[in-house]
Amino acid sequence: MTQQLYTNLAIFILSLLVGFEVMSKIPATLQTPMMSGANAIHGVVVVGAFVVAAEANNVGFYVLAFVCAFFAAINVAGGYTVTDRMLGMFDRPKNDTHKKDDGGEQ
Amino acid sequence: MSTLQTFASLIYLISAVCYVIGVHLMRSPKTARKGNLLSGLGMIMAVIMITIELIVEGKIMIGGWIALLAGLALGIIYGVVKARKVPMTDVPQLVSLFNAVGGGAAAAIGVFDYLYADPGSSLSLVFSIPVFLDIIIGGVTFSGSLIATGKLAGHVSGKPIKFPGDRLLNLIAIIAIIFSGVLIIGFPATWWYLVLALVASLVFGLLMTLPIGGADMPVVVSLLNAFTGLAVAFAGFVIDNQVLIIAGALVGAAGTILTLQMAEAMNRSVANILAGGFGGGDSDTGAMADVPTNVKETSADDIGLQLAYAHNVMVVPGYGLAAAQAQHEVAELAKLLTDAGINVNYAIHPVAGRMPGHMNVLLADVNVPYDQMKQLEEANSMFESTDISLVIGANDVTNPLAREKGNAVSGMPILDVDKSKSVVVIKRSMSTGYAGIPNPLFSGDNTSMFFADAKSGLQDIVAATKQYLE
Structure with missing residues (x-):
């Protein structure tokens, strides 16, 4: 086994253990936002898109790099945005004096 | 390892730490948003670092830059627009x-x-x-x-x-x-x-x-x-x-x-x-064969009257409410009642809605205060003092058969709706829920059924309630 593989494998296994550990019982209320948040984190694949784009040297590879960057960017940008929107609803001030913008019950 | 690579490795390590701590913070409603922002910060650090690496190494060709930047720009625009505009349902x-x-x-x-x-x-x-x-x-x-x-x-x-x-x-x-x-x-x-x-x-x-x-x-x-x-x-x-x-x-x-x-x-x-x-x-899969016969039907007008003279009201939202996108109507009704001094709470089953926790998100979106959303155990301790439980498009999560053995919902934690003084069920038909078994709650002595789509049904109830509150 090469040094590189050993290091990567160790990192992989330890990260799995951290993942199992950090996700102990969470309230049902937060399960959907949590899933969305985890979904955003695997958007880190966007870093991989940079790496392959740096290697690309012909049209076929450019197309693949484009597809990879496009997909990864949707995942990461959309993932964080929608998670933040969901979670933002929980910390809205309690007595929000939005007394209804369009005069609902006047 | 060059200096740049060492530095880059450190930055990646820090960003990885951000993800782990971010996920950790997301386990509690108070810190969840911060957790997501922290993990996003880690992501931005990683992206900036890889950009610097590519520029310094200078190996990437012009075609690579074009493919990369075009893909990123289009992806970011598409993702952010979609994420901003999507209705919570x-x-x-x-x-x-x-x-x-x-x-x-x-x-x-x-x-x-x-x-x-x-x-x-x-x-x-x-x-x-x-x-x-x-x-x-x-x-x-x-x-x-x-x-x-x-x-x-x-x-x-x-x-x-x-x-x-x-x-x-x-x-x-x-x-x-x-x-x-x-x-x-x-x-x-x-x-x-x-x-x-x-x-x-x-x-x-x-x-x-x-x-x-x-x-x-x-x-x-x-x-x-x-x-x-x-x-x-x-x-x-x-x-x-x-x-x-x-x-x-x-x-x-x-x-x-x-x-x-x-x-x-x-x-x-x-x-x-x-x-x-x-x-x-x-749901919609008929199964009319086992329909309980002694079902009482009620009207929006009657429900309005009952609500206007109640002290404690419990709303029990379910999949039907999410599917009909009736969260605005339910919030309007609750506000009407609360303003008249009636206690309104929401009993939220962990799996009500389309996903665990989804109902909380839907209700929070229409300004329902967080402290009115009662989770399973707390809600169950409140049903005995509840005058009216308003079950909107929920079925299996209220089925008392879960307390008995030998059926599809046995052992499932349920909301004890049947313990409240009276129950009004708003539902389109008598069809069974996902488990495919009849719900004896619907034919209970203190239960009346209002057959309507959650959205239009609630609109009628709001109108009826208004006239009795005035």
């Missing part, structure tokens, strides 16, 4: 779509590096094994998540889709995946091995998701989310990048635990769900 399918493209991107990295290797050269196992796993898992999540998106959005039927020979086709896909693995790992690189692996994994993803009913989709989306994490981790092995390995493995493991918790909250096992589920998918 449609969030599950959007998350599934984001998951699909994440898996697609991971698979694309594997495809790229496999094709990039000299054709005909023998590959080292350190490279070929992760390439194979990356492509297969990425391909399965890509097609599987797209089907899940379609099912949640209604483009693909929510009912389990089965066809003659599907098991055989499934078996063929699995054999093809194994065969492509042998070819990719054991033989010099040839492009058609790759095509075989891609096609087999895409077909397998389709076949895995099609037979699963719409109500189980949330668990499947969560499982595929964990898969994508693993695909990303293997992509990290392929390009020897540790931040991908750490973040991917983190999501893979955390996503697996989350999937198990979701399945548990829905009283289902992941194995059962993947095997194709029981019953026949979503």
Whole structure:
């Protein structure tokens, strides 16, 4: 086994253990936002898109790099945005004096 | 290791720490948003660092820059616009779509590096094994998540889709995946091995998701989310990048635990769900045979009167409310009652709505105060002092049969709606819920039924209540 593989494998296994550990019982209320948040984190694949784009040297590879960057960017940008929107609803001030913008019950 | 590489490694390590702490903070409602922002900060650091690395190394060609920047710009615009505009009821399918493209991107990295290797050269196992796993898992999540998106959005039927020979086709896909693995790992690189692996994994993803009913989709989306994490981790092995390995493995493991918790909250096992589920998918499947006969029907006017003279009202929202997008109407009714001095609370079953926790998000979106949303145990302690329980589009989660043995909902935690003084059920018909069994609550002595769509029914009730409150 090469040094590189050993290091990567160790990192992989330890990260799995951290993942199992950090996700102990969470309230049902937060399960959907949590899933969305985890979904955003695997958007880190966007870093991989940079790496392959740096290697690309012909049209076929450019197309693949484009597809990879496009997909990864949707995942990461959309993932964080929608998670933040969901979670933002929980910390809205309690007595929000939005007394209804369009005069609902006047 | 050059100075730049050392520095970059440190930055990646810090960003990985941000993800872990971010997930940790997301377990509590108070710190959840900060957690997500922290993890996003880690992501921005990683992206800035890789950009600096590319610029300093200077290897990337102009065509590479164009492909990269164009892809990023279009992807960011599409993703952010979608995420900003989506109605909260449609969030599950959007998350599934984001998951699909994440898996697609991971698979694309594997495809790229496999094709990039000299054709005909023998590959080292350190490279070929992760390439194979990356492509297969990425391909399965890509097609599987797209089907899940379609099912949640209604483009693909929510009912389990089965066809003659599907098991055989499934078996063929699995054999093809194994065969492509042998070819990719054991033989010099040839492009058609790759095509075989891609096609087999895409077909397998389709076949895995099609037979699963719409109500189980949330668990499947969560499982595929964990898969994508693993695909990303293997992509990290392929390009020897540790931040991908750490973040991917983190999501893979955390996503697996989350999937198990979701399945548990829905009283289902992941194995059962993947095997194709029981019953026949979503509610609307008739089953009029076992309809209880002594059902009392009521009118909006009558409900309005009851509500106007109640002290404690408990709203029990369910899938029907989410499907009819009636959260605005329910909030309006609650506000009307609260302003008249009536106590209104919401009893939220862990799996009410379309996904665990989804109901809370829907209600929070229409300004329902967080402290009015009562979780299962607290709500159950309140039913005895409740004058009226207003059950809106919920069925199985209120079924008293769960307390007895030997039926499809046995043992499932339920809301004890039947203990309140009176119960009003707003529902389109007497059809059964997902479990496919009748609900004795509907024929209870203190229960009356109001047959209507949640949205229009609530509008009528709001109008009726107004006239009695004045």
